Each structure stands twice: as C-alpha cells, then as structure tokens.
Amino acid sequence: MNCIQSQVFNLVSRKHYIMADQGTNCDMYCVECNPPKLFRGPNLLNDHYKQKHEPLESCGCAFLQCKKRFIHRTSMIRHFKTFHKGPNIAPSSSRSQPTALEAVPSTSTFHEEIGSGQYGHASGFLTEDDDDDDRLSVIVDGGMNASPNPPANLEEEVRKKAIQLLIDLRSTASLTGKAIERFETGCNTLLQQFSTSAKAKLSESLKEKGMSDAEISDVLRHLDVDNPFKGLRTIEEQLKYFSENFGLVMPEEKLLDTRIDRRLDSSTNTYIQCQVFESFQYISIIATLKAIVANKKYRDLLMKSSGSTDGVIRSHMDGSRYKNHAYIQRHKFVIHILLFFDELEVTNSLGSKTIIHKLAAFFYQILNFPPEISSELSSIFLVILAYADDLKKEGAMDRVLIPLVQELNKLASEEGVPLGKFDGEEFILRAVIVAVTADTLAAHDLLGFLGPGARHFCRWCMVTRQEIRANANATGARRIPELHRHHLQQVALNKKFSTQCGVKESCRLDKIPHFSCVEGNVFDCFHDLLEGIVPLIVKLVLRHYIVVKKLLTVTDFNVRVESFSYGIPDSKNKPSPNFTKALLSSSKDKIKQTGSQMWCLIRALPFLLKDFVNEVDEHLQLIFLLQDIMQIIFSFEIKESDITSLEDFIYQHNELFFKLFIAPSQNVDQETLIDYGEDMNVIDENEDVDGDLEEVGDTEDTRNEEAQAVPTQASMTKGVHVTNKLHHLTHYPDQIREFGNPVRMWCAKFEGRLKIFRQHSSICCNFKNIPKTMARMFQLSNLKSLINDQEELYLEHQRGNTVKVSNSPYKSILNKITDQEEVIFTNSATLHGEDYRPGLFVAMPSSNREPLFCLIKEVVLAVKEVILIVAPWKNLGVSYRYHTYEVVPETGEEKRQAIAIKTSSLASHRCVAPWTANANEIFLSPRTVLL
Numbered sequence: 001m002n003c004i005q006s007q008v009f010n011l012v013s014r015k016h017y018i019m020a021d022q023g024t025n026c027d028m029y030c031v032e033c034n035p036p037k038l039f040r041g042p043n044l045l046n047d048h049y050k051q052k053h054e055p056l057e058s059c060g061c062a063f064l065q066c067k068k069r070f071i072h073r074t075s076m077i078r079h080f081k082t083f084h085k086g087p088n089i090a091p092s093s094s095r096s097q098p099t100a101l102e103a104v105p106s107t108s109t110f111h112e113e114i115g116s117g118q119y120g121h122a123s124g125f126l127t128e129d130d131d132d133d134d135r136l137s138v139i140v141d142g143g144m145n146a147s148p149n150p151p152a153n154l155e156e157e158v159r160k161k162a163i164q165l166l167i168d169l170r171s172t173a174s175l176t177g178k179a180i181e182r183f184e185t186g187c188n189t190l191l192q193q194f195s196t197s198a199k200a201k202l203s204e205s206l207k208e209k210g211m212s213d214a215e216i217s218d219v220l221r222h223l224d225v226d227n228p229f230k231g232l233r234t235i236e237e238q239l240k241y242f243s244e245n246f247g248l249v250m251p252e253e254k255l256l257d258t259r260i261d262r263r264l265d266s267s268t269n270t271y272i273q274c275q276v277f278e279s280f281q282y283i284s285i286i287a288t289l290k291a292i293v294a295n296k297k298y299r300d301l302l303m304k305s306s307g308s309t310d311g312v313i314r315s316h317m318d319g320s321r322y323k324n325h326a327y328i329q330r331h332k333f334v335i336h337i338l339l340f341f342d343e344l345e346v347t348n349s350l351g352s353k354t355i356i357h358k359l360a361a362f363f364y365q366i367l368n369f370p371p372e373i374s375s376e377l378s379s380i381f382l383v384i385l386a387y388a389d390d391l392k393k394e395g396a397m398d399r400v401l402i403p404l405v406q407e408l409n410k411l412a413s414e415e416g417v418p419l420g421k422f423d424g425e426e427f428i429l430r431a432v433i434v435a436v437t438a439d440t441l442a443a444h445d446l447l448g449f450l451g452p453g454a455r456h457f458c459r460w461c462m463v464t465r466q467e468i469r470a471n472a473n474a475t476g477a478r479r480i481p482e483l484h485r486h487h488l489q490q491v492a493l494n495k496k497f498s499t500q501c502g503v504k505e506s507c508r509l510d511k512i513p514h515f516s517c518v519e520g521n522v523f524d525c526f527h528d529l530l531e532g533i534v535p536l537i538v539k540l541v542l543r544h545y546i547v548v549k550k551l552l553t554v555t556d557f558n559v560r561v562e563s564f565s566y567g568i569p570d571s572k573n574k575p576s577p578n579f580t581k582a583l584l585s586s587s588k589d590k591i592k593q594t595g596s597q598m599w600c601l602i603r604a605l606p607f608l609l610k611d612f613v614n615e616v617d618e619h620l621q622l623i624f625l626l627q628d629i630m631q632i633i634f635s636f637e638i639k640e641s642d643i644t645s646l647e648d649f650i651y652q653h654n655e656l657f658f659k660l661f662i663a664p665s666q667n668v669d670q671e672t673l674i675d676y677g678e679d680m681n682v683i684d685e686n687e688d689v690d691g692d693l694e695e696v697g698d699t700e701d702t703r704n705e706e707a708q709a710v711p712t713q714a715s716m717t718k719g720v721h722v723t724n725k726l727h728h729l730t731h732y733p734d735q736i737r738e739f740g741n742p743v744r745m746w747c748a749k750f751e752g753r754l755k756i757f758r759q760h761s762s763i764c765c766n767f768k769n770i771p772k773t774m775a776r777m778f779q780l781s782n783l784k785s786l787i788n789d790q791e792e793l794y795l796e797h798q799r800g801n802t803v804k805v806s807n808s809p810y811k812s813i814l815n816k817i818t819d820q821e822e823v824i825f826t827n828s829a830t831l832h833g834e835d836y837r838p839g840l841f842v843a844m845p846s847s848n849r850e851p852l853f854c855l856i857k858e859v860v861l862a863v864k865e866v867i868l869i870v871a872p873w874k875n876l877g878v879s880y881r882y883h884t885y886e887v888v889p890e891t892g893e894e895k896r897q898a899i900a901i902k903t904s905s906l907a908s909h910r911c912v913a914p915w916t917a918n919a920n921e922i923f924l925s926p927r928t929v930l931l
Contacts (some may be wrong), residue, residue, distance in 0.1 A: 002563060028062035028080065036064060042077045049073060050821075053297060074802060075824055133466060155226055158191070162228035166238060167246075167787075170780040173760035177235050184229040195225050239776060246787050247291045251281040251775035256390055256399060266924040280386030280400055281775035285364070286407050286417055288381055289335060289429055292366070297789045303333060305368040312931065313638040316367050316434060327412065327432060327514045333432035335411075336367040340380075340750045341438045341446045343388040346761035346770065357767055358388040358772065359757065364406070364752055367434060371636070372832055374744070378785035380753045382778050385771045397446065401508040408433065414515040433515045437745050439527045440724065447517040448507040456502030457724050459521050460731045469662075472654035472722045475730055479518040494690050522735055523728045525742040526751070527635050530595035532725035536628055539591050540661055540720070541605075541619045543584040551612040554581050560608045566600060567913020568837055573600040587720075595748065602627060603925045606882045610917055616880045618660060624883040625653040633732055634743050635928035636908075642929055647733045654726055661720045739763075756781065797861055800826030810869055813900040814860070817867060824861040831903055832868050840911040841887070843930045844901065850875060851907065851930040853887050866903045871896060882917065884925040907931060 004040045028045045029036040032053050039045040045062060053059075058069045059076055063084040070076040097684045125797045165187070169180050199220045206216045216473065232238050237405050242248035257278040267838035293299045295686050307317035316322055316336065328334045340363045347357050362384035365374065373379050383404060391397050410417055412433040419427045436443070440452050443459060450456070455464050462483075463476035477483075487501040498504050507517040558577035566574050573596040583589045593601065605623055606613075632642050735742060757774050766773050805814050828837045836842075836859050844852040861867075872895055876886040890896045903909060912924045 026081075029064055031060035031062065031064070032056070042080075046073060046077075052759065057263045059756055072802060072804070072822060152224065155228075158225055158228045162187070163232070163241075164388060166229075166232060167242075167784050170238070170783075171784040173756045173777060173781055174763065176764050181233060184233060188227045188229060191225055191228065195223050199223050235776065235780075238780070241778070242783060243276055246783060247294065248779060248783055249287045249291060251283050251385075251772065251779060253279050253772065254282045254400075254403060256280050256386065256396060257393065272294050274329065278387070278390045279769075279771075280384060280390070281771045282403050283381075283383050283775065283779065284407065285381075285383050285404065285431075286411065286484070287430070288383075289411075289431060290417075290419060291786055293419065293422070293429060295786065295789050296423075297791060298369075301370060301373060302335065302368045304367070305370070305405065311640070313736060313740050314636060315371075315744055319736075319738050319740040321434070321738045322740075325432075325434075325514065331416075331428075331430055333428075333430065334427070337431055337432040338365045338367050339433055340364065340438045340747065341436070342442050342747070342750065342754065344757060346757050346774070347767075357761075357770055358387070358769060360384075360388040360391050361385050361754065361757070363753060365749075367744070371744075375749070375833070376785070377749065377753050377756075378782055380750060381782065382775065385778075387771060391445075398506075398508045405508055405511050408512045412515075423717070431511060431521060433509070435520050435522045436509065436517070437522050437524055437750075438749055439524060439531075439747060443521060446507065447501060447521055448505040449508075450498055450502050450504050452724050454502050454684045458502070458727060458731075459518070460523075460734075462501070463727065468727050470723045472658040472662075472729060473651050473727060474727075481516045481518060484516070484518045498723045505526055522739050522742070522745050523731060524745075524747045525732075526595055526724045526746040526748040528728050529630060529633065530598050532723070533729070534598045534626065534630075535591045535593065536723065536725075537601060537622060537657070538598070539584060540622060540719065544581065544619050544660075545613065546607065547581060547584050551686060552609075554579050554584065557608065561601075563914070564604060564608060565913075567915070568835060568840065569911050569913050570600045573597055575601040575604075599927070601632070602630070603884075603916070603927070606884075607915060607923075609880070618656065622656050622660065625649055625656065627679055628652060629729065633736075633925065636741060636743065637931050638736060638741060638929070639931070643733050643736055646736075650729045650732070654722070654729065657726065658722065662722070677710060795829065795831055795861070795864070795866070797824070797829040797859075800824045800861070808860070810860075810900060813869070813898060814847055814867065817900055817902060818862040818865065820862045826859050826861060829859050829861060829866050832909065834903075834909050834911065836866060836868060836911060837904065840913055841873070841924055841927065842870060842901075842911055843907040844870075844872075844899075845905070845907045846930075849931070850877075851885065851926070853885065853912070853924055854899065854901075855889075860900075868901055868903065868906075870899050870901060872899065879923060882915075882923055882925075884923040885913065886921065887914075887921050888922070 008066045026041060028039050028042060030039065030045060030048055030053075032049075037048070039048060039062075049056065049059065058071050059073055060066075061068045061070070061076055061084075062080050066084065068076075068079065070079065094289075162184075166180070166184075169175055169183065176181075176308050201318060202223070203216055203220060206219065211219075232241055239248065239250060255277060258275050259278060261276045263274050263276065264270075265272045293302065305317070307322070308314050313319065322328060322336075328336070341360070343358055343360045345358050361382065363380050364383055365380050367374070369379060371396055386400055391400060408431070411429065416428040416430040419429050421427065438444065438446060441450075444451055447459065456462060457468075458463060458476070459479070461476040461478050463474055467474040467476070481829055484503065487497075487503040488499040488506050490501070491503055491505070507516060509520075542557070546554050546557060558579055561575050561579070562577040575593050575597045578592055583591065591598070602623065604619065609620070629646065632638060632646045632649070635642070731743065738746065756778065760774065760777050761767070761770065764773065764777075802822055804822055805811050805818070805820065808814060808823070808825075827833060830836070836856060838856050838858060840856050841853050842856060844854055847881050853873050853875055854868075855873055856868050858869035858872055859866065860869060872890050872892050873887040874895075876888060878884070879886045907930050908926065908928065910927065912926050914922045916922055916926060
C-alpha cells in the first residue's frame, strides 16, 4: 500500500521526496542548526549531533513541521519513523511556514504525546522502548529491503512485492498449494478494491482542488493495477518463473528401473498388469553450488574459511584428513562436502502405508561455512530423493548414485568447473566429499557393508563380535583402501566370503576422486551416544537400583524426574516421567525418551539418586565416566590433552561396563558367541528408526507398578552384551584427530531437516509420486535463504528500558566495551539460539583449565551486540558426589565487582542453569568441556 501512496503523492505534487518509513535513507533535518541542515538517514544525523551539538539536553523532531522535543535521539527517530510519512521539505524562509502536508497518525500513545504539551511541557522525554509487542521484539538486519526511492512503475513494484510474498509463503512447509492460491486470489481482490477506493477518494479531492476531468482521468489511470500474481498461480508457473529469474534449481526425474504393476484401464474399468517406471528425483549439485557461490554473502564466507592456529580442534580443518588432503592443499579454493543418507517414513508410523511411501534421502552440507551458518537448517541441501523400497533391489543403490558421482568427478577434477568472473577474477568451482555420515543401518547399506549384526560389524576395523564380547576394548586391524579392494575381489569370486570380512558389495562413491568409503565414513555421536549407549546404560543402572536393589520405587523416581528444576536452558529437554518396572525389566524395550532428553537425564541422574546412592558406587561411577566422555565428544573446542583423556575414559568405561553387566557364564564358552547377532542385546542394534527428534509421551500407566513380578537376578544379566556402539566409542579419539569435532558432523541437524517432509506430507496429502512433490517443495522452501545476499543477525529480546550509558550504574564498565551512548536493559535476549537471562551462569575465559563461572546480573543490548553484566563466583572444583562444578559467591570486595563482557568473548556461548541438591549448595553442569 505504501507503493500506491507514494505514487499518488508523486503525481499530485510533482515534487521528489523520500518516505520516512522506507528504511534508513529518508530525509531528516537537524533543527538545532540555523538554517536546518538536511541529512540522508538517521545514521548521518546521529553522527552530526555527536560532532556539533554534544552535550544536548533535548533534540527537536527531524520533521520540520513538528515542534516536539525529546531527551533521547532514539526516541525522536522512532517518533519520526512512526508519525511522519509525508514529504519532509525544507521551507524557503523559516520553519514556521510549512510547505508540505504532514501525515497524521490515527492513534497515539502517552509517551508520544508528552512532547506535544498535552501531558507535559514541550521538552518531553521517552524512557521506555515503545514496542507494541508485550514480550518479544525481533531485530533483523538484511533481507529484501525496500527501495528508498518512489517507484517509477507502480505495477512493476507491486509485482515485485507479490513475488517476495510468494517466496516467503513457499519458505514454509505449513501451507498447501491450494491455500497459497486462495491467498493470491484474496490479495488480488483486496488490491483491486483498494485501487478502486483510492481512485474515488482521490477524484473527489482533485475536483475540490479545481482540476478538470481530463486531468483527473490522466492521474487516475496511473492507479490501475493488474493482477500481480498473473502467471504465478500454479506451482508449475512459480517453479518456471523462479528458475528463470532467481536461479532455482529444479529437481530432475531420473529413471531407476521398471516393474510390473496393476493399473486401471479406463476403457474397460478393470485393473490390468502393465509395466511401470521406477524413478527418483535428482537435484544437480553443480547447479546448486553455482547458485551458492553466485551469492556474494556466501561466497565471501566460503573464501574466508580457515583452520585454527592455536592447536585447538574447532572444525574438520583442524583434523589430519584435511591437512594431508593433497587435492585441497593444492588448490586455492575447494568446497568441502559432508554427505548424509537416511530413510524416513512420511506417513503415520502405525498406519497401513508405512512401507509404500517410505523415502530415502541424500543431503549434503558445505563444511566451509562458519558455525553460525552451518547451524541453520537452510544450510542443508537435498541432492537425491527416492522411494526407499526401490533402493532395496540389487544394484539400485549403485544406479541412484550415478548422476551424483558423475558431477562430483567433474568437481573433483584438476580442471574443476569454470564459472566465469566473480569480483574481477576467474572463479573455478571445485568440490570434494570430505566425509559421509549416517546412522548405523543407513551407513552399512550405502557403503556396501553387511548389516550391524554381522560378525565383522565395524566400518573402521576388522574386529569380530567374538573379540568384543571377550574384551570390551578390543579393536582390529584398520580397514584401508587396499584391504577393502582385496575383500571386494574375494567376494566377487565367492559371496560367502562376506562373512569373513563384513563387506557385501562395492560402493559407487569409491569412484569419486580423493574419496574412499572405508576412510571417509564417520561415526555419528547422536545415534551412538544419545540414541544408543546412554539409553542402554541408564536403563541398566536404573534396573539395578530400582528392580534389583529396590533402593527406591519407580514411582518415586518418576516424581523426582518431574519435580527436578532443570532451568531455562533445559526447559525443552526435560525428560518425561514415563519409567515403568516392566520397561526396566525388559530385555528389549527402549527407554522412551528423545536424544535431547537423554542428554539432560544423564547429567541430572546423580541429583535424582542423591538420597539413595553413595558416590563410590560403581554403577554411579559408570555414569560419571559416561558424562566425561560425552563432555569431550560433544565439545566445539577440543585440545589434544582432551583426546588423551577421552581414550582413558573410554577404556575405563568399557571395562567397568563389562564388569558390572556381562554375565560371568558368557565368558566361559566363547565358541557359542561366534555367530550370535545383535538380537541378543538389551538394546537392539536396529534402533536407528525414524522420529529421533519427535516428542515421546507417556505410554504406560505407572500405577500399581509395585505389584508386578520381580525378575530374578539371573534374568537381569541374561542377554547383555557389548554392543556395536560401545565398540564405536573406541574409535572416537582417532576420528577426532582425523575429522575434527564429531558434533560438527552429527546426524541431529539432518534429522531436523527431514521433519519438513513429514510436516508437508501430512498437509498436502498428495502421495502420487511423493518424491517429486517433496523435492519441489524442498527446493522452494530453500529459495528464500539462497537468494538473500544481505548479512543477517537475528536477535530476539524482551521489552526493556532504553538507558543512557552515562546514567547507568554500570557506566564505568560499559564505556570500556561499547561506544554506544544508549543501550537497552532487558530481562532476556536470544542470540544465535542461546537465551541469556539474569540468574543463569556463563563461563569466562580462564588462563588455566579451571572454568571461571559468573552469574548474569543484567542483559544489555548495544545495537547488534549482547553485553552481559556478570558477577564472578568462586569455583570450588568438581563435586565427587554429583560430578559437577560447585560454586559459591566471591567474598572479597574486589573479586565481587561486576564485569561487562560481550557474548562473543565468553569461553562457551551456552548458559548453565544452577542446580541445587539442597538450599545451601549450587552446582553447575556444563554440557561440554570448557577451555
């Protein structure tokens, strides 16, 4: 609507002006100067005030016809943008003679009327941030900004806004195509009605001004607006338009195979057998990478990527694989690709269509991007989408990878793919696969290994199941490309040889230069720990305490789980109080918690059991060792000393697990274990199922649990073995040295990206060639972030008080880290997904490895930065009872002084909530190690 208003003013007055609400390039006057000086935007005006008029008790409104005055310039600028949308034209002689109309607001607030004299004198003031939102306001820098100039062509401008609206609507999977079509129709109807009303009112106004009918008709014809969605009604039209104008990469349908199926013959109305085609959707990786590097914002981020210089491992660039990669070191710029494969069910998992519509998806992520970009789901790109059942056929996995391998061969060649000139230089696009990640089942299917229940089950070494069941820390000879090729040759001669090596077939990815399936696959810490080892050990430990020792009842434990104060950082990860004696006694059932809930539970477990278990108890010591392992593996910064400690923790953990839970009778006759599969485990190795991130509710009634039969001691240890994932732990130290932080390559972020398919399939309900429907929807949803070339900072905060730094009680420490004159004190600020609030703790940089914890007293916003006013607390060290840091307030006056620190300078960006065992003790349980 601003476009139409702008056009009307331009036609009537024939004078050039800038709308005050069109961004930062609006006309603003310094009324303190005589005559008033013109500035283009609030930034230039603010700089002028600092240089010429400081100190100044109050400032006048930058709109010449407004007489209000304000104490704070930010209040004046907000008032200007809100109320002055008309032309801001300088008078010929003095300010008292207006030459332009002022846009009159329809409503006003108390603070905005203070300066008018209605509620006070002319030099009013504004003390609060007048945001209409009672809870949160969002600051967004970047995006598709409106042009600062009035539109030369009204229809063209409306068309652009309509296209932007479509891109926004398509960026979500919550709307069907029909809903978007109805929205388009409604917008067009509203626009036409507005145009008609505007013509009628403008015609009456111009007649009163004495204009002739011919002149009025000439003016009104400029308000004729055609349907802005013309040619964009259907998804096919939108795909074509976005492809031609925005570089949208369209999915291509590729032939996979044929099969005989039954189809309806319309001529006879009977079902007949006929040949049908099996296909999959492929999205060109070269075309997608071209679109990414064509965006200057992303291209600059890719070019700036580099490894650490202080010996700390922060990414894959600090691993030996990257440093010793000949191709990467030989060329100036190479894109590093992390490939992911998984299967997902898009229908009701309890319905009758679960197998028919199951999808197999290949995603990839560019590892060159900084962590703040990689943490966004929009940084994950789709390359292949197919029916999962089609890939089960012999040779199907090989055929579906052919187009991907062909393109990667071009990208990994010495010539690369020339893209022309960027920033005045020739740009050659090169890319290599650095690693492949997947859950256990998907990784074995993709890479050509036998299933997880095989004798040789490990993708990294040749250890056998017999060996790990005799020694929990056993490892075998490392798989290398030469050994793998020998195994493939033997399997080609005799398929039964697969049981002797664990290799089933070759992998098409091995044909990509500089990649080997045995050296380029990584273990996933999300499935190995949070979906595997942690649920297993928590279940066995709780079984020991509740079912065997009867130290507490399952009802007591559920009450403790529900009543424990986890704090704001873990408010969404609180474990569900759904434990039952039947679940703990069963040798098959899994604990019904999500991965994030298990992460929270394992940290809180010592507090939940504090009244029943002594700290020297071996089962509790096993929990402590697992906590130590998780802290290192999930860290974003890892030192070599941490890796050495990790090796010790894993060895002690596996030894203690073997001692506590492996039945002695199983160590006698090892021959009986040779061909046993993982079906004997307490937690089956086929636990890698869809819905890892979905909510899990209570499934069983916990009432009358004590009346259930108590299993015998013999049944408690029967069927417990060293699982595959416990063996995977032994390889994590080497994986960190070679590939960097495991959390940078974990599957959790890809699992989160899969949810868009489940969400959209439940809304669109179109299961005819669902890979095509989902692939097109996915590409449309990623378009908005792909074409956005502005740097963005998303900062959410609660309403707060705008305060001058000079009037703040913390002015002495704030002036040291910010040059802003005004800041906002708020109760909550969320930056990069982390919520900062008073009452939480943060870790400050420390000269040694002992963390320095500080309590947040105030949260301060200074433009794009979050500053924390913190009070240091004394770290008493690790509590042997709870395996967490115990802290107390500092007693010395000098040490208790408040400190101001930016969130970017913290030792860890994560906040820690205080956990209490009693009223007098406070403990902190960080998720990761702190440098």
